[in-house]
Amino acid sequence: MISRRHFLSIAAPALALSGYPVHGFTKEPIEGRIIVIMLQGGMDGLLAIPPVGDDNLFKQRKALVASNPLKLNPLFGIHPNFRNFSKMLKSNEASIVHATSFPYTGRSHFEGQNIAQSGSKLPFSTNTGWLGRAMDFAKITGKALSLDAPLLIRGAPEFDNFYPANIEKTRSPQTALIDLIKETHDGDVMIAIDKLSRGSMSRPSRLRARDPLSLATKAGESMRELNGPRVAVLTIPEFDDHSSIGSTTGHHPELFTLLDNVFYNLKTALKEQWDNTIVLTTTEFGRTVQENGSAGTDHGYGSVGLLAGGLINKSSVVANWPGLASKDLYEKRDLFATIDYRSVCSACIEAAFGLEHDFIIEKVFEDKKIARIYEHIFG
Amino acid sequence: MYKNKHQWARKIGFGFRPDDNIPLDINAWNTDQLNNEFPSLGLNKVGLWPEKYNFSIKQRLERLDKHITYRNKVQAENIDRQEKNKRVRASKEEANVDKYDVYKLWNSAIYDNDIFKQRLLHFWTNHFTVGGSNGFRNFVIGDLIHNVIYKNLNGSFDDLLYLVTTHPGMLDYLDNQTSIGENSIEAKSRRKKGKHAGLNDNLARELLELHTVSPARKYSETDIRNTAKVLAGWGLFVGDFIELFNNHKKWKNISGNTKLEEFVLEPYIKRRAEPGKKVVMGKTFPSGPKALRKLTNMLANDDFTAQHLSKKLAIHFIGENASKDEVKIIYDTWKKSNGDLAEVHRATLKVAQATKTRKFLWPSTWMFQSIRVSGARFIKNVKSDGGFGRIQDNGRPVYEPKGILDEIGHNFWASRQPDGYSEKKLDWVSTEHLDRRIRIASRIFRAGASRSGEEIADLLDFSDRTKLAISKGRNSKEKFIIALCSSDFMEV
Numbered sequence: 001m002i003s004r005r006h007f008l009s010i011a012a013p014a015l016a017l018s019g020y021p022v023h024g025f026t027k028e029p030i031e032g033r034i035i036v037i038m039l040q041g042g043m044d045g046l047l048a049i050p051p052v053g054d055d056n057l058f059k060q061r062k063a064l065v066a067s068n069p070l071k072l073n074p075l076f077g078i079h080p081n082f083r084n085f086s087k088m089l090k091s092n093e094a095s096i097v098h099a100t101s102f103p104y105t106g107r108s109h110f111e112g113q114n115i116a117q118s119g120s121k122l123p124f125s126t127n128t129g130w131l132g133r134a135m136d137f138a139k140i141t142g143k144a145l146s147l148d149a150p151l152l153i154r155g156a157p158e159f160d161n162f163y164p165a166n167i168e169k170t171r172s173p174q175t176a177l178i179d180l181i182k183e184t185h186d187g188d189v190m191i192a193i194d195k196l197s198r199g200s201m202s203r204p205s206r207l208r209a210r211d212p213l214s215l216a217t218k219a220g221e222s223m224r225e226l227n228g229p230r231v232a233v234l235t236i237p238e239f240d241d242h243s244s245i246g247s248t249t250g251h252h253p254e255l256f257t258l259l260d261n262v263f264y265n266l267k268t269a270l271k272e273q274w275d276n277t278i279v280l281t282t283t284e285f286g287r288t289v290q291e292n293g294s295a296g297t298d299h300g301y302g303s304v305g306l307l308a309g310g311l312i313n314k315s316s317v318v319a320n321w322p323g324l325a326s327k328d329l330y331e332k333r334d335l336f337a338t339i340d341y342r343s344v345c346s347a348c349i350e351a352a353f354g355l356e357h358d359f360i361i362e363k364v365f366e367d368k369k370i371a372r373i374y375e376h377i378f379g
Numbered sequence: 380m381y382k383n384k385h386q387w388a389r390k391i392g393f394g395f396r397p398d399d400n401i402p403l404d405i406n407a408w409n410t411d412q413l414n415n416e417f418p419s420l421g422l423n424k425v426g427l428w429p430e431k432y433n434f435s436i437k438q439r440l441e442r443l444d445k446h447i448t449y450r451n452k453v454q455a456e457n458i459d460r461q462e463k464n465k466r467v468r469a470s471k472e473e474a475n476v477d478k479y480d481v482y483k484l485w486n487s488a489i490y491d492n493d494i495f496k497q498r499l500l501h502f503w504t505n506h507f508t509v510g511g512s513n514g515f516r517n518f519v520i521g522d523l524i525h526n527v528i529y530k531n532l533n534g535s536f537d538d539l540l541y542l543v544t545t546h547p548g549m550l551d552y553l554d555n556q557t558s559i560g561e562n563s564i565e566a567k568s569r570r571k572k573g574k575h576a577g578l579n580d581n582l583a584r585e586l587l588e589l590h591t592v593s594p595a596r597k598y599s600e601t602d603i604r605n606t607a608k609v610l611a612g613w614g615l616f617v618g619d620f621i622e623l624f625n626n627h628k629k630w631k632n633i634s635g636n637t638k639l640e641e642f643v644l645e646p647y648i649k650r651r652a653e654p655g656k657k658v659v660m661g662k663t664f665p666s667g668p669k670a671l672r673k674l675t676n677m678l679a680n681d682d683f684t685a686q687h688l689s690k691k692l693a694i695h696f697i698g699e700n701a702s703k704d705e706v707k708i709i710y711d712t713w714k715k716s717n718g719d720l721a722e723v724h725r726a727t728l729k730v731a732q733a734t735k736t737r738k739f740l741w742p743s744t745w746m747f748q749s750i751r752v753s754g755a756r757f758i759k760n761v762k763s764d765g766g767f768g769r770i771q772d773n774g775r776p777v778y779e780p781k782g783i784l785d786e787i788g789h790n791f792w793a794s795r796q797p798d799g800y801s802e803k804k805l806d807w808v809s810t811e812h813l814d815r816r817i818r819i820a821s822r823i824f825r826a827g828a829s830r831s832g833e834e835i836a837d838l839l840d841f842s843d844r845t846k847l848a849i850s851k852g853r854n855s856k857e858k859f860i861i862a863l864c865s866s867d868f869m870e871v
Contacts, residue, residue, distance in 0.1 A: 040796070062575065107600070108588055110798045127805065147788040149809040163811045167786050170818035177857050181817070183848040184865035188808050196810040238794070242581040243557040293566070293577025294557030299584065331600065 032276050032311060032352025033223050034142075035232045035266060036131060036152060037259065038116070039283040041109065041240030044297050045304030046289065046335060047252055049096055049317070052077040056324035060289045064297065066248045072096075076317050080248070081256040084264040085308060089315045093267075093274075094308040095377045097344050098319035101285060101337035105330065107299035109240065112284030117152040119342055119365050128155025130345055133364045135159070135231055138353035142231025143222065145215040149192075153233050160195050160229070162218065164210055175199075212236050216262045220269025223277075230352075234262065239283065243294035263308050275310030278348045282341070288333050289324060302335035305344050307377060311351045314379025340370055347374040381732055383840050385752070389871045390738075391696060391731055392494025393747045397754040397829050399492065409728050412495035413533060413721055428486065432479045436522045436547060436643045439476060443518045444621035446474035477511075477792060480521025481781045484791070488747035489757070496532055499724060501744070502695050503528045504791050506688075507543045507590060508799035509552040511792040515618040519548040520792055536688070536718035537679035541672050544586060545645055550614025553582035553797065560611040560653025578653075583607035585797045586675075592683040598660055605657040609670050612652030620646075635668070685713040692723070694802045696731045698738035705730045737870040739804035742787035742812065746819055749863045752838075754829035757822070787815050813864070820863040824856050832858030841867040 050065050051057055053075035057065060069077030070086055076098065078086055088094035104115045104123070111123035119130025132155030135142055144150050144161040153159045178197040182190055209215075212234060219232040236259060238251075245252045259281070267274050286303030302322070322328050322336035330336045346360045351374065361370040381387035384405055388395045392412075395401055402408035434442075449470045453463050487497050504524050511517045523546050531539045543549055550556055558579035559566050566576035583606035587598055615623045624642055627633050632650035636642040647668040657664045662677055664670040678684060689710035693701035712726035740748065750757045784790035789800060801807070830838070832849045841849075845865040852858035862868060 106594065107584070108594060109796060110588075111594065144809075147809065147811050147815075148806055154805070161809045161811050165786065165811075165815060165818060167783070167815070167818050167822070170821060173814065173817040173821075173860075176853070177860060178817070180848045180851055180857070180861050181864045184842075184845040184861070184867065186866065188805060189813070189866065189869070192808050192810050192813055196813055237796075240581075240796075242554040242579050291575060292579050293559045293561070293575065294554065294579045295575070296554070296557070296579065298580050 031230070032278065032354070033230045033232075033270075033273060033309075034131065034348055034352045035219065035223075035234065035277065035279040035309075037262060037279065037281045038113075038150070038152070038233065038235045039239050039255075039259070039281050040113065040235055040237040041283075042112070042285045042287055042299060043239045043255075043281070043283040043303055044241070044245060044252055044287040045098065045302065046286070047245065047247070047297075048079050048082070048256060048306070049098055049304045050077050050079070051075050051098070051321065051324065054321070054324050056328075060324055060326075061291055063295055064245060064247050064291050066253070068248065072317055075321065076319075079253060079256050081253045082260045082306075084260050084267075085306065088263065088267070088308045092315045092379065093310060093312055094263075094306070095312055095315050095379075096317045097305040097307070097339055097341075097373075097377065098317060099302045099322050099335055099337055100305055100319075100339040100341045100344065101302050102282075102341045104285065105301055107285060107301075109284055109299070114151065116282045116284050116341075117150060119345065121367070127151075129153055130342070130364055131231060131233070131349075132156040132159065134349045134353060134355065134360065137359070137363060138349075138355055140230045140353060142233070143219070143229040144233040145219055146233070146235055150233055150235070153231065156231070158195075159231070162215075162222075166210075212258060212262055213265055216265040217269045220266045220271075220273075224270055224273045236262070241287075241296050242292065242298060243296040245291075245296045259306070263306075267308070276352075278307060278309040278311045278352050280307045280344065280348050281305055282345075286335050286337075289329055289335055290333070300334035301330045302337035305341060307344070307348070312378050316376060316379060318373060318376040339373065342367070343371050343373045344377065346370055346372065347377050350374055351378055380735075385838050386840065386871060387732070388494060389748055389752070389839075391728060392498050393488050393744070394494075394752040396490075396751050409495070409732075410725075412493060412728075413724060428483055432476075432483070433525070434476045434479070434522065435526065436519060437640050439518050439522055440547070440617070440620045440643060442474040442476065443515055443617065444619075446470050447618065447622075475518055477517040477521055477781075480525060481784070481792060483521070483525060485747075485780050488743075489750050495724075495728065496529070498696075498744070499532050500524065500529050501741075501791075502692070503532070503539070505799040506691065507549065508795065508797050509546075509548045510795045510797070511790075512794055516548055516551055517792055519546075519551075519617055522546070523548045524791065531720070532724070533721040534719075535679075536684075536713075536720055536723075537676045539720065540590065540679045541675045544582075544590070544675055545613060545671065547614065547617055547620060547643060547646060550582065550646065551617045553585055554579045555582040555610055556614035556616050558582070558607060558611045558614075559651045560608060562654055563611065563651050565648075565651045578604065578607045578611060580604060580607040583610055586610075586678070589798055591678040591687070592681050593687040595687070596660070596681065596683040602659050605659045606674065608653040608657045609659065609664055609674050612648050612650075612668075613671065614646055615648070679718055682714075685710055685718065689713050689723075691802075692727050693730065696727050696738065697734045698736040699803055700736050701730075701734070702736070705734060705736075739807065739870050741789055741800060742807060742816070743784060743789040745816065745863075745869060746783075746787060746823075749820060749823050749868070750826075752830065752835060753823060753859070753863070755823045755826040757826040783819070787819065788812065816864050816869075817860060820860040821856065823863070824859045828859060831855055832860070832862035835859075835862045835868070839867065841865065 047064055050069050066079050068080050071077050102115050103121050104112050114123045117129045118126045120126050129152035132153045135156035141158040142153055144153050147163045149161050175197050182193040222228045241252050270277055283303050287297035287300040292298050320338040322338050326332055342365050349355055349360050350357055357372040361368055381390055385395055450467050453466050509520055527542050559576045561577050569576040580603055583603050627648050632648050634649050636645055654666050664674055690706050692709055693706045708730050709726045713723050716722035836846050836849055845867045849858045849861045852861050
């Protein structure tokens with residue numbers, strides 16, 4: 001990982017921010033929104049954002065490079081399926097962070113997913129998520145677009161989830177009944193039933209679609225509302241492509257298209273609130289640099305983070321590129337992560353919630369060594 | 380302690396139906412749960428699950444092969460695309476037997492009398508997760524559940540581990556059918572043609588991490604890779620299993636099990652296997668198909684496997700706050716019996732009977748218990764002539780059994796991650812999950828429940844707080860829903 005000291009020395013001048021402090025530790029009253037898209041299974045960052053300027057890419061990978069990536073700068077290209085995201089890059093509404101990871105090298109999905117959500121260094125060591133803790137400090141509500149409430153958002157003062165039921169001949173339960181059920185419960189179940197009772201997050205009546213694209217639209221719409229949630233969490237599963245991952249076309253590229261359309265739907269549904277929004281992806285790890293025996297890639301380390309939203313002022317590809325020669329790889333097989341992804345999370349919290357970087361790393365991540373890369377991402 | 384027999388039957392099973400015979404001697408019943416065969420009597424008293432709806436792995440793969448042959452034929456025909464899709468869909472629906480498998484899981488949970496074994500079946504099915512797919516894996520998942528896991532619940536863990544690891548469904552789910560030894564004949568031949576070939580470590584990694592020793596064992600990336608080398612050569616795509624078997628047989632790549640019924644049990648392709656010795660966690664394994672059994676035996680008998688699985692069993696039956704002492708009783712039994720599952724399961728029963736810890740039930744466990752304890756006819760008992768299909772609502776078919784499991788987020792045929800469903804309470808607590816439980820409870824009420832909310836509360840010794848809430852329900856339906864959605868029913 002790049003050290004805090006080193007990174008500060010190459011950081012651009014601090015962005016001038018104005019506004020009125022509302023809490024002791026916030027610096028301006030922005031009504032920012034954060035949307036996290038969890039890419040479950042481990043996205044292949046080298047297929048999504050190929051470092052086409054690094055000759056070793058083609059030496060290490062024969063098949064798994066798209067034949068026609070769009071060029072972003074001399075080093076990086078982007079898979080052609082990111083059509084909307086590429087437009088956002090052009091209009092200074094998106095940034096990319098490459099060769100990055102949460103501080104986890106174990107290559108287990110389940111430990112890695114836990115760490116990407118908890119933000120701690122040890123798997124299964126806490127019951128709250130980094131986003132939930134940040135929401136708690138900033139007194140912000142949010143919503144998960146899934147049947148369950150993911151760890152990422154737990155710890156928030158108020159969070160809810162949305163996932164429309166599809167059980168024929170049933171309707172939303174009545175408040176009086178829910179309140180009686182609530183009387184029999186304590187703790188977390190009681191709190192969840194209470195939310196159900198209050199319908200605090202405007203429960204929809206008829207909407208049935210619950211694919212990522214429909215959920216993205218729903219998220220954008222509800223976050224646009226006055227007093228709507230300011231945080232949303234979405235999951236796109238099935239990135240665990242050990243075989244036949246695809247290059248120009250194939251399963252991973254199909255997922256890129258889906259992710260790209262999720263970005264588009266969020267922007268479209270958020271309308272004017274897009275200006276106050278930052279969307280970021282997370283994934284538990286990247287994949288091996290070389291393809292395995294079955295035209296797929298196995299569990300690796302460094303990957304890529306995609307960010308979009310009106311809170312970005314100037315697009316950039318942020319990377320401290322470690323190189324792809326075999327000697328430069330982590331354990332001679334994986335892309336090294338030279339940026340701690342918690343730096344990216346911290347920057348997003350700073351941008352959307354107005355918390356100070358030092359406060360975020362100390363209170364949310366409990367690690368004072370996390371570098372500030374805010375200006376690199378947001379311009 | 381579980382003095383109330385009805386609560387005890389929920390702690391380790393799915394509860395007693397109103398028409399079940401309540402055992403006089405609960406200890407004898409406990410032992411019987413593991414040792415005896417229990418016919419599936421149920422409402423219509425039709426006896427055992429009809430033999431014609433039991434399908435062997437060979438039958439399943441043959442049905443799939445027939446479907447694919449038909450599909451290829453239809454797709455080559457010069458007809459309208461919609462008509463093609465219609466025919467292919469109908470052929471797949473006819474060929475696939477997962478509807479029977481799902482129905483059997485429901486039927487057994489709701490009507491069978493070996494309720495502890497049924498709960499163990501759900502536990503082990505989750506431990507050895509094989510995610511479903513819209514493709515072809517769903518043809519074989521039911522075989523893993525009903526024919527492999529259920530039939531080995533009283534055997535040794537090393538047998539179960541080997542049978543699951545070599546099951547065509549597991550090999551397909553974790554990509555092992557694509558893993559080719561780097562020095563195998565197949566890899567050499569592919570390289571000559573300029574093609575890439577090598578290992579895929581997906582199954583190897585999960586075999587160590589999830590199925591046996593867990594990361595606590597601190598094995599290395601080399602151990603994973605060498606495990607993948609032992610596994611290379613095992614498995615074929617489920618979709619074209621039969622066709623590939625015939626091809627490999629023709630080219631003499633299969634040694635030993637040249638009959639299909641033998642090969643499906645040990646699907647090993649010599650041509651794809653990695654030659655030479657392999658070292659995993661300090662132990663050397665020879666080349667050839669026998670190495671895998673030696674490897675799974677070593678993993679099954681590792682101390683970390685005993686620790687990992689004793690804890691998992693305790694968490695499942697006792698609750699996530701199971702104490703170290705409780706885990707230790709199961710662990711000691713595991714060690715003493717060398718992973719004899721009958722002994723281990725009996726120890727689990729013993730610990731569960733004495734515990735004060737409560738478990739927040741999985742959504743499906745809660746649902747099956749709700750149906751069973753209330754005596755509802757949510758699903759018809761299977762008739763000897765079939766009668767499968769949708770779940771009945773006042774005599775009309777309404778729900779797909781698999782669809783309902785999807786709605787509550789707990790479907791063993793769904794596409795999901797290999798770590799299976801969580802045992803943590805908080806992972807099942809959300810407004811949407813609770814909304815689903817209330818909706819399901821309201822459907823169960825309509826499905827001919829014979830016990831009222833008050834009767835359930837008395838039967839199960841609910842707290843005064845819950846009884847008071849039930850009494851405030853405005854009608855019998857509300858009272859019923861409050862009883863099933865109360866903390867007393869959700870946690871046992």
